[in-house]
């Protein structure tokens with residue numbers, strides 16, 4: 301059990317989310333399915349267990365904020381928001397189609413989405429501004445940001461990492477979706493940032509590294525960091541698998557771009573259960 | 574177009590050619606990498622650094638290409654382009670794939686609709702706006718002949734060819750659709766709108782209006798002279814641009830005429846940012862630059878002026 305929520309509920313939501321995403325990318329021949337699959341458990345834990353927010357009042361001034369900086373993985377976020385009741389599930393059928401608000405990079409026109417992204421390296425500075433706003437008004441809400449590991453190449457992030465620690469923004473939580481792949485290769489072959497934890501520690505962040513597909517580890521990390529009195533901004537390195545959930549797309553570069561054929565679609569549905 | 578670009582680049586590249594990519598070009602740039610592995614770098618998702626590095630390579634004698642899509646190697650690193658490359662007049666070609674609404678459904682972040690205005694306002698920059706593969710060949714010759722900063726706006730999957738085999742490509746090209754008759758209407762286009770212009774001309778022809786298409790694959794110092802000469806005699810000039818209206822190709826055409834001698838009407842994008850998504854055709858329709866809307870608008874205007 302996770303508070304009042306049992307594991308089955310989390311597993312069900314993760315499964316339904318992946319199936320929705322698989323359907324969305326298949327029917328519209330869209331890219332980035334691997335990027336969406338790697339953050340499913342992260343989103344499930346955030347929305348079911350961690351974020352203080354409510355689909356009935358998405359503009360509540362006291363809500364926790366989440367920015368999906370790796371905006372190309374938005375199909376997973378849209379699917380979860382629909383599951384949670386932010387908007388009718390039928391809207392998912394319009395994903396990436398003409399006249400839809402469901403852009404294939406996350407769009408703030410969609411109920412529950414805080415901010416539009418799509419160009420990498422924007423989410424963290426904006427989140428830092430939000431965290432600063434909360435602090436400067438003495439408000440208790442927190443800001444969460446999901447970054448991808450290739451996205452860490454962008455210098456804008458490192459400017460924000462430095463400033464957030466300098467400002468002691470302990471209301472700012474960063475989750476790095478560390479799936480080891482980016483758009484033209486493995487992250488270690490493009491710009492090797494190891495040892496990653498040490499870098500963030502040296503930047504004065506409070507860091508935990510966990511399995512990003514494991515509900516218990518995710519829950520524990522968020523709980524520990526939420527309760528911490530360190531005064532530092534918080535960061536979780538979530539080790540994940542790009543394409544997690546459908547065996548033949550896992551950890552494969554081309555699935556950053558590809559969408560399933562008819563046959564692959566059926567095969568994937570079976571695997572997703 | 575991407576493939577033709579890489580093919581020619583790979584053919585022409587020597588030991589002084591350097592290609593830097595911004596973690597993009599999977600399935601495209603490999604032939605170059607194979608031929609020149611030590612003259613290639615994936616700079617990662619880090620366009621500011623990529624562009625600064627390109628300046629450093631060019632300062633040290635390389636002819637450099639930065640390759641990415643949409644806005645990422647233009648607006649994301651605009652100051653590196655302005656100060657590092659352009660001010661120092663360095664031999665860097667910024668190659669951006671998928672201009673206008675070519676990445677339509679990806680959303681606003683991926684719509685490159687201010688690029689010509691931004692790149693065209695910088696010192697020393699030559700704008701390369703090929704509309705088909707023949708024009709890609711033409712601009713590649715130019716790139717390897719001319720030193721200095723260049724911006725190459727490269728369509729994505731634009732594989733139609735508009736130039737006849739026998740037709741020589743030049744900085745401005747006239748496509749006389751109606752063999753012996755001089756058109757009453759000039760449709761001026763570049764890059765992705767060349768195809769639209771041909772569609773407009775076809776629709777106008779059905780309405781009995783003779784239109785000729787002009788393409789402008791290279792905008793450099795000669796552009797004003799060239800365009801004045803090319804459009805001499807045309808009373809009605811229409812510029813079609815998949816770009817914020819009047820600030821892209823149209824700005825250069827209007828400048829050439831100083832706004833007085835000619836009626837120049839522009840079909841370009843409204844400045845509002847579209848809050849919904851769609852494919853390229855859908856977004857062109859939304860912004861009223863689809864061929865059918867442009868043709869209807871032109872014929873309405875001409876009929877009015879005939880009365």
Ligand SMILES: Cc1ncc(C[n+]2csc(CCOP(=O)(O)OP(=O)(O)O)c2C)c(N)n1
Nearest residue numbers: 335418419420448449450451482483596645
């Ligand atoms: C500024 C910028 N440059 C380039 C891109 C194109 N692009 C989209 S995703 C991506 C990299 C994907 O790798 P990663 O950041 O690790 O995300 P993942 O898909 O693995 O979650 C790139 C280069 C972009 N969206 N923004």
Ligand SMILES: [Mg+2]
Nearest residue numbers: 449450479481
């Ligand atoms: Mg990654």
